[in-house]
Amino acid sequence: MRVLLQRVSAGKVSVDGTVTGEVGAGLVALVGVTHSDTEAEAEKLAQKTANLRVFSDAAGKMNLSLLDIGGGALVVSQFTLYADARKGRxxxxxxxxxxxxxxxxxxxxxxxxxxxxxxxxxHGVFGAMMQVEIHNDGPVTIMLDSDLL
Structure with missing residues (x-):
């Protein structure tokens, strides 16, 4: 399982012009799943996401987690995280x-x-064509891969 995290000041996802999910300060989590993934990977990555210290403290150091700031998470499925572009175009x-x-x-x-x-x-709507608005904060973008944790 792969989760691409983006620290945001706000995030919103819409389907056919209707907002299905939005958050203020927090993280947008683009989630890709591969064949061998199980709930164990989902648990491991959720814990890492909630506790990863990517938010600035009073001194400006990235020392606070999503839990520490009381931020939200916008979860959007994204199978393209498992794209293989090694051959062809x-x-x-x-x-x-x-x-x-x-x-x-x-x-x-x-x-x-x-x-x-x-x-x-x-969250977004699984399998739907979504419009995702991401107001990056930083920007801070971090890829988590359950195979590498």
């Missing part, structure tokens, strides 16, 4: 999990964030 998505595997794990990731104490967890 069109990426292959063979390493991305099928929707019947990926959807429950994206939901599990969001649920685990809530269980970890994240005060607001919003």
């Amino acid at each position: 069109r990426p292959s998505y063979i390493h991305a999990a099928r929707p019947d595997i990926a959807e429950p794990l994206v939901k599990a990731f969001a649920e685990r964030l809530s269980q970890a104490g994240v005060s607001q967890v919003a």
Whole structure:
């Protein structure tokens, strides 16, 4: 499982012009799932996301977590995190999990964030064409990969 985190001052996701989720200060988590992922990966990445110190303290040092600032998380499924662009000019998505595997794990990731104490967890619509507004703060962008944790 891969989670691309972006620290934001605000984030919003819409489907067909209707807002399905939005957060203020916090993180946007773009979540990709591969074939071998389980709920254990969702749990591990949710804990890392909630506790990763990527927010500035009073001295300007990145020393605070999402939990510390009481921030929100906007979870958006993104199978393209498993794109393979090594051959040709069109990426292959063979390493991305099928929707019947990926959807429950994206939901599990969001649920685990809530269980970890994240005060607001919003989300997009799995499999839908979404418009995502991300107001990057920093910018701070961090890739988490369950195989590397």
